[in-house]
Amino acid sequence: MKTSISFYLYILLFSLTIASSCKKPEEDVEEPENEFITTVKLVVTNTADTSDVQTATWKQLTPDGSNPPDTSAAFLNLKPGSVYALSASFLDETKTPAENITEEILERATSHGVFYIPDAILSSNITIIRNDVDANNLPLGLNATLTTGANTMNAFMNVILRHQPEGKDGTITPGxxxxxxxxxxxIKP
Incomplete structure (x- = not known):
């Protein structure tokens, strides 16, 4: 009798071992890597004068960064005391036709954020509010409102696209x- 119980216990343990080893391995869902971006375009439209539309373009066409970026068209000439609707787009122009990375950013909005960082001197005379949000109600930043103050000045603004697949919280820090x-x-009249 004791042999019979031991035999059945052995069969049960063997069956459990086999069953647990047959479990499918967990699949890691990989988040796509950072996008390769050669071109950033900003289009601003004066909300009080819709004929006042400007496009500023920054380009870096060498993937390895061996050539400096072309910043000759990365320029916005804004009027003081004005409100502008801003739209940002991102492209990979190493491909033919150029790949519109903006569409991928929209598809994975919960993993991205666009940030507008004016230099210290400019930050006292410009306000930028990101208008669009992702599915978690966190700012995305492809569309924004840019408001200029009364002072005339010449300064710089960084436009930063962050890849934030984990921990996106509306700030620039994660990712x-x-x-x-x-x-x-x-900014001048």
């Missing part, structure tokens, strides 16, 4: 940088 660009901003 890694997809793009860090610099635009000249002039």
């Amino acid at each position: 890694s940088t997809d793009a860090d660009t610099r635009f000249r901003v002039q």
Whole structure:
């Protein structure tokens, strides 16, 4: 009898071992890596004068950064005391046709954030509010409102796209940088 119980106990333990080893391995869902971005475009439209539309473009067409970025068109000439609707787009122009990375950013909005960081001197004379949000109601930043103060000045603003697959909290801190660009901003009548 004792042999019979031991035999059945052995069969039970063997069966449990086999069953537990047959479990499917957990699949790691990989978050896509940082996007390769060669071009950042800002389009600003004066809300009081819709004919006042400007496009500023920053380009870095060498993936390894061996050539400096082309900042010749990375310039915004804004009027003092004005409100502008701002739209940002991101492209990879190493491909033909150019790949619109903005669409990927929208698809994975909960993993991205666009941040507008004016230089210290400019920050006292410009306000930027990100208008669009992701599914978690956190700012995305592809669309923003830019309001200029009364002072005339010439300064710079960084536009930074952050890849934030884990821990996005509306701040620039979590994640890694997809793009860090610099635009000249002039405020004058």
